[in-house]
Amino acid sequence: xxxxxxxxxxxxxxxxxxxxxxxxxxxxxxxxxxxxxxxxxxxxxxxxxxxxxxxxxxxxxxxxxxxxxxxxxxxxxxxxxxxxxxxxxxxxxxxxxxxxxxxxxxxxxxxxxxxxxxxxxxxxxxxxxxxxxxxxxxxxxxxxxxxxxxxxxxxxxxxxxxxxxxxxxxxxxxxxxxxxxxxxxxxxxxxxxxxxxxxxxxxxxxxxxxxxxxxxxxxxxxxxxxxxxxxxxxxxxxxxxxxxxxxxxxxxxxxxxxxxxxxxxxxxxxxxxxxxxxxxxxxxxxxxxxxxxxxxxxxxxxxxxxxxxxxxxxxxxxxxxxxxxxxxxxxxxxxxxxxxxxxxxxxxxxxxxxxxxxxxxxxxxxxxxxxx
Amino acid sequence: xxxxxxxxxxxxxxxxxxxxxxxxxxxxxxxxxxxxxxxxxxxxxxxxxxxxxxxxxxxxxxxxxxxxxxxxxxxxxxxxxxxxxxxxxxxxxxxxxxxxxxxxxxxxxxxxxxxxxxxxxxxxxxxxxxxxxxxxxxxxxxxxxxxxxxxxxxxxxxxxxxxxxxxxxxxxxxxxxxxxxxxxxxxxxxxxxxxxxxxxxxxxxxxxxxxxxxxxxxxxxxxxxxxxxxxxxxxxxxxxxxxxxxxxxxxxxxxxxxxxxxxxxxxxxxxxxxxxxxxxxxxxxxxxxxxxxxxxxxxxxxxxxxxxxxxxxxxxxxxxxxxxxxxxxxxxxxxxxxxxxxxxxxxxxxxxxxxxxxxxxxxxxxxxxxxxxxxxxxxx
Numbered sequence: 060x061x062x063x064x065x066x067x068x069x070x071x072x073x074x075x076x077x078x079x080x081x082x083x084x085x086x087x088x089x090x091x092x093x094x095x096x097x098x099x100x101x102x103x104x105x106x107x108x109x110x111x112x113x114x115x116x117x118x119x120x121x122x123x124x125x126x127x128x129x130x131x132x133x134x135x136x137x138x139x140x141x142x143x144x145x146x147x148x149x150x151x152x153x154x155x156x157x158x159x160x161x162x163x164x165x166x167x168x169x170x171x172x173x174x175x176x177x178x179x180x181x182x183x184x185x186x187x188x189x190x191x192x193x194x195x196x197x198x199x200x201x202x203x204x205x206x207x208x209x210x211x212x213x214x215x216x217x218x219x220x221x222x223x224x225x226x227x228x229x230x231x232x233x234x235x236x237x238x239x240x241x242x243x244x245x246x247x248x249x250x251x252x253x254x255x256x257x258x259x260x261x262x263x264x265x266x267x268x269x270x271x272x273x274x275x276x277x278x279x280x281x282x283x284x285x286x287x288x289x290x291x292x293x294x295x296x297x298x299x300x301x302x303x304x305x306x307x308x309x310x311x312x313x314x315x316x317x318x319x320x321x322x323x324x325x326x327x328x329x330x331x332x333x334x335x336x337x338x339x340x341x342x343x344x345x346x347x348x349x350x351x352x353x354x355x356x357x358x359x360x361x362x363x364x365x366x367x368x369x370x371x372x373x374x375x376x377x378x379x380x381x382x383x384x385x386x387x388x389x390x391x392x393x394x395x396x397x398x399x400x401x402x403x404x405x406x407x408x409x410x411x412x413x414x415x416x417x418x419x420x421x422x423x424x425x426x427x428x429x430x431x
Numbered sequence: 432x433x434x435x436x437x438x439x440x441x442x443x444x445x446x447x448x449x450x451x452x453x454x455x456x457x458x459x460x461x462x463x464x465x466x467x468x469x470x471x472x473x474x475x476x477x478x479x480x481x482x483x484x485x486x487x488x489x490x491x492x493x494x495x496x497x498x499x500x501x502x503x504x505x506x507x508x509x510x511x512x513x514x515x516x517x518x519x520x521x522x523x524x525x526x527x528x529x530x531x532x533x534x535x536x537x538x539x540x541x542x543x544x545x546x547x548x549x550x551x552x553x554x555x556x557x558x559x560x561x562x563x564x565x566x567x568x569x570x571x572x573x574x575x576x577x578x579x580x581x582x583x584x585x586x587x588x589x590x591x592x593x594x595x596x597x598x599x600x601x602x603x604x605x606x607x608x609x610x611x612x613x614x615x616x617x618x619x620x621x622x623x624x625x626x627x628x629x630x631x632x633x634x635x636x637x638x639x640x641x642x643x644x645x646x647x648x649x650x651x652x653x654x655x656x657x658x659x660x661x662x663x664x665x666x667x668x669x670x671x672x673x674x675x676x677x678x679x680x681x682x683x684x685x686x687x688x689x690x691x692x693x694x695x696x697x698x699x700x701x702x703x704x705x706x707x708x709x710x711x712x713x714x715x716x717x718x719x720x721x722x723x724x725x726x727x728x729x730x731x732x733x734x735x736x737x738x739x740x741x742x743x744x745x746x747x748x749x750x751x752x753x754x755x756x757x758x759x760x761x762x763x764x765x766x767x768x769x770x771x772x773x774x775x776x777x778x779x780x781x782x783x784x785x786x787x788x789x790x791x792x793x794x795x796x797x798x799x800x801x802x803x804x805x806x807x808x809x810x811x
Contacts, residue, residue, distance in 0.1 A: 093653050095645045096545040101538075102485060157474030159535040382709070384743050385560035386529035386541045402463045414535060415542060 108202055111138035117151075119201040120176055129182040129229065129261045130194045131167065136205060142173035143208030145240035146233045146306070146333075150411060151179065152204030155192045159204070161411055162189045165233035165308075165333075166208060167262075169240040180261060182229035206411075212306065212333040213237075218246040219304035223297055224275075225317065227253040227288070227309030228261075233333055234308060235262050238269060248275035249297055253309070255283045288313070290320050301326050308333040342396040342405050346423040350374050350431045351393065359423045364400060365390075366418040374431065376418065383420035392416045395427035434570060434586045435694040435715065442694065443711065445765055454714075455707030457760055462742050465749050469533055476748045477522075477531050477539060480728075484522060488514035492654060498664040508668040512675035513729075518547045519680055520731025525747045527556050532744075549643045550612035554635060558615040564743050568688060568695045568716035575688060576695065578603070578614050582787045584695050589790040596788045600781075607677035612639050679729070682777050683720070687736040689780035690718045692769035713740040714761065719754075719770035726773065727751055737768065 090099040100113060108116050117134040124130050143149065143166045152161045164179040183194040212233050214222075222243055224234050231252055237243055254260045260279060270277035278296050280288055293300055301324050307317050314332045321330040344361035348368055353375075359368035366388055369376040379387025383401060391413040397406050400420050408414040413430065435441060443451075491510030498504040523546035525531070531539050545552050558574070566572035570586055577583040580603070581596045603610040613619070616635055626632050650669040658665035694715040701712070720726065720734035727734045727750075735750035738757055742750075761768040771779070 089653075092645065092648055093657070095649050096547055097485075102489060105482060105485060154471075154474060154534070154536075156470040157472075157534055158470075379557070379561040380565040382565065382706075384564050385556070386532065386744070387556065387561050389529075389532070389542060401459070402466070404466070412535075415532060415540070 109135065109137040113137060113139070115139055115205045115207065117177075117203050117205045119197055119203065120199055122197050122199070125180060125261050126182075126259055126263075128194060128259075129180060130197070131178050131180045132193060132197055133176050133178050134203065134205075135176045136173075138174070140173055140177075140205070141207050143170055143177065143236075144213045145170060145237040145242045146213040147208040147210045147236070148212075148233065148333075149177075149179070149208045150206035152206075153189060153192060153197075155188050160189045161204075161409075163411075165236055167232050167235045167239070169236070180229070180232045180235070182261065210333070212308070212331055214242045214306070218243050220246060221299070221303045222246045222248045223300050223303035223305040224248065224250040224252075225288075225293070225305065225307040225309070225313070226250070227313055228259075230308035230310075230333075231261050231266075232308075234306060235265075237306070238266075238275070244274075249278065249303070250275050251278045251280065251288065251293065251296060253280040253282050253288050256281050290316060301329070304329050304331075306331045306333075310334075342398070342407065342424040344424065346395070346425040346427060348423050349426075349428045351428060352431055361398065361422050361424065362400070363422055364419050365397065365416070365421050365423065365427070365429065368423070369418065369429075369431070376431070378419060381419045383417055386417060388418045389415040390418055391430040393428040393430050396424040397421040397427060398424040434584070434697045434700075436697050436700055437586070442715065442767065446711075450764060451711055452705065452707040454760065454764060455705070455710045458710050458741055458757075459706075461753055461756055462745065465742070465745050465753060466533075469746065469749075473746050473748060474534055477526075477534075477746070480517070481522060481539070484514055484517045488518070495654065495661070495665050495668050496658045497661060498658060498668050499661040504664055504668055508671050508675075511668065511672040512679075515547060515672055515676040516679055516729055519676060520683070520733065521728050521747060522546075522731075523548065523552075524731045524733070527552055528560060529744045530746045547646070548611070549608045549639065549646050550615045551638050551642045554615040554638065555611065558617075560743070564740065566701070567713055567740060568693070569698055569701055569712075570695055571698045572701075574614065574617075578610065579617075579619055581784060583689050583783055585787070585791050586695065587787075589787075593788050597781075597785050600784050604678050604681035605674060607681040608673070609643075612643070615639075682773070683730045683733050685780040686720050686773070686776040687717060687733055689783055690769065690771070690776045691779050691783065692767060693718050710741060713737070714766060716740065717769070718776060719768070720773050720776055721770050722773060724751070734773075737770075 087099070093099075094102060103110060104113060107113070109118060115137050117136045117140075119132055120135050121133040122130050123133070146165070148163045148165045150161050150163050152159050154160070164181060166177050167180045168176070168178040181190050181193045183191045210233075214237055224237075226234050234250065238248075250266070252260065252266070257263065257279065260266065263279075266277055269275055280292075282288075297303070301321065305317075305321070307314060307330065311334055314334055317330060318327070318332060321327050345359055345363075347356055348359045348365060349356045350369060350372075355369070355372050355374050357368050357372040359365065366376050366378055366381070370378075377388050377390070379385035381388075392406065392408040392415070393413060394408055394410050396408075397416050398404070398421065399406070399417075400422055405424055406414055406416055406421070418429075435443070446454075487510055491507045491514055494503050494510065495507035498507055523544065526539060526544045527541050527546065529541040532541050537543055541556070548555070563573055563575045568576060570576065570584060577587065580599055582589060582593045616632075616639055621627065621629070621632050650673065651666055654669060655662040655666040696712055696716070701708075704712070714737060717736040717740040719737050720730060722734060732747035732750045733739060735747075735754055738745075738750040738754055739747070741757065742753070745753075758768050
């Protein structure tokens with residue numbers, strides 16, 4: 060767990076380094092001097108990309124179809140994987156058509172030994188670059204980039220007496236992680252899950268088995284026939300819903316409605332939500348540009364390069380040729396969309412991406428958050 | 432070569448201002464088409480190249496541990512020379528241009544890459560990407576013209592020191608990476624102007640010093656030491672590999688802008704330059720080397736110097752593919768696409784270095800009072 064690791068590191072920095080530790084550091088320095096300008100890691104990555112000390116990666120060991128458009132990807136994480144808690148997600152980086160793309164996926168396997176393989180379950184969404192790639196093109200042996208598990212969509216150590224789970228589509232994935240972990244064992248659990256048809260229910264067979272075994276009460280709502288779940292439907296299906304500790308994961312509309320309902324009733328703290336898709340970035344013309352570290356926000360139109368917008372606002376911007384050839388002005392775009400003024404191509408970034416953009420030939424195409 | 436604007440027959444006189452902008456649009460279209468097509472294939476190319484280079488370097492250095500044994504010395508030195516050439520040319524130079532930034536891989540990115548060269552990537556990117564590629568062949572602006580130590584154009588003023596330039600050029604070729612480091616630091620100019628106390632200059636000089644120390648420690652101390660009894664022969668091997676790499680890259684780079692047929696430009700000619708005019712200057716200011724696929728890779732595709740100068744941030748593996756289209760564009764607009772085999776271009780460049788070590792044969796009409804025509808001559 061992250062906390063333990065942190066403690067251990069604290070201890071080593073406080074104490075005098077032991078002889079083996081300083082010997083090790085000396086050897087590492089020597090190795091770096093031998094491989095400069097590269098690092099020993101650059102050579103080790105050629106043969107052992109999952110070793111301890113490497114950037115966190117994983118190797119896909121199996122891809123299991125779940126529904127016509129969803130698949131479970133089994134990943135052997137690198138040695139430095141610290142494990143996860145039920146309901147958490149990880150960020151996964153995969154090269155799609157040569158470009159590194161990062162997305163967040165819930166871990167659907169139960170926490171076990173941290174060196175065990177983990178699973179994520181991916182539903183291919185229409186036009187979803189990464190989800191389609193993973194469902195249709197992921198194959199055993201493929202290396203993916205990983206980040207440590209994160210998120211607080213996690214049940215408490217001792218399960219509450221009564222639990223309600225409200226999920227839709229791939230919103231079932233973090234909940235499946237919880238159910239498999241045994242974190243809710245012994246609780247009175249009701250799961251209300253929406254999917255277009257019975258065949259579209261990810262983990263349909265496993266959920267029905269759990270229901271048959273009496274572990275939970277399963278309400279499947281097949282929205283193609285009966286429409287989307289309304290608050291009135293929920294109240295009819297689960298009359299005591301406000302009294303239950305509730306975890307909900309699904310599209311923003313559903314979560315907003317649930318949050319409003321629970322808050323209005325004064326039970327807001329009983330509802331835990333997780334959105335399964337990041338905020339959709341709708342590119343437009345111009346927008347507010349935030350230079351995070353400088354603490355400056357300016358409105359820029361769709362034809363002003365970010366470089367000029369920043370300079371006009373008094374931000375000390377890195378710059379070079381000012382014509383898009385020298386790459387001396389690139390800054391990480393934390394979130395938002397920019398348009399290349401030369402050919403109109405769009406670049407978008409979601410939190411965590413940090414896509415480097417050439418500020419001298421890029422204009423805001425919506426609100427942008429630049430790290431500078 | 433004489434600045435284009437002073438030539439008796441200006442090679443772009445037949446182009447109208449509209450022609451020049453149309454050329455620019457056509458080149459933009461080629462660039463956009465390649466950008467839209469970048470993908471898996473390109474990513475595989477650079478990753479495979481990096482993998483191959485690292486294996487070759489590691490393997491060669493391992494063989495050199497036994498360099499006392501002559502066949503090991505020969506194989507190891509040859510392998511290390513090739514590895515160093517690949518690292519500097521097709522990999523380092525092109526990554527530092529941002530050609531692979533589109534992959535969003537932090538390990539293969541212009542902002543994180545450091546190369547096997549004594550000039551720190553940061554300083555090289557400034558003098559090369561920002562100055563040379565922007566001011567290509569503009570006399571007084573582009574220091575690549577003779578690297579500030581040689582006279583490679585009739586319009587550069589002659590000085591008795593230029594008599595020795597064939598020798599300087601040979602020495603520069605042998606220790607080219609140090610020459611580049613000094614050049615990136617603008618060492619000569621900064622010392623002459625007494626800027627050696629300037630904190631910014633000192634910080635950059637210290638960075639170069641650190642880089643040189645690391646490079647020398649690796650090549651001339653640690654690897655020889657690791658070789659034990661083969662200490663001296665490994666030292667000789669790494670020295671040879673660096674020498675081979677320096678001579679090779681110097682030759683290739685000399686062919687980029689020095690051979691006959693390449694145009695130079697007056698400082699005033701780029702005032703208010705349009706995108707089309709910038710493209711045209713790159714077209715006329717660069718020269719290619721013709722040859723096999725292997726030659727292109729070993730030259731870092733600087734054998735496609737024209738395509739590289741038109742599209743400095745397109746991945747180098749694409750230059751070969753767009754070259755026929757670019758050449759057709761030259762032909763259509765009656766422009767000279769300068770190219771030739773490596774020996775021919777090297778000879779041509781050296782000939783110029785030797786010829787221009789002497790003053791111009793006939794005093795030129797400097798015509799310094801005559802306002803220099805803009806790059807756009809006939810349309811203006």
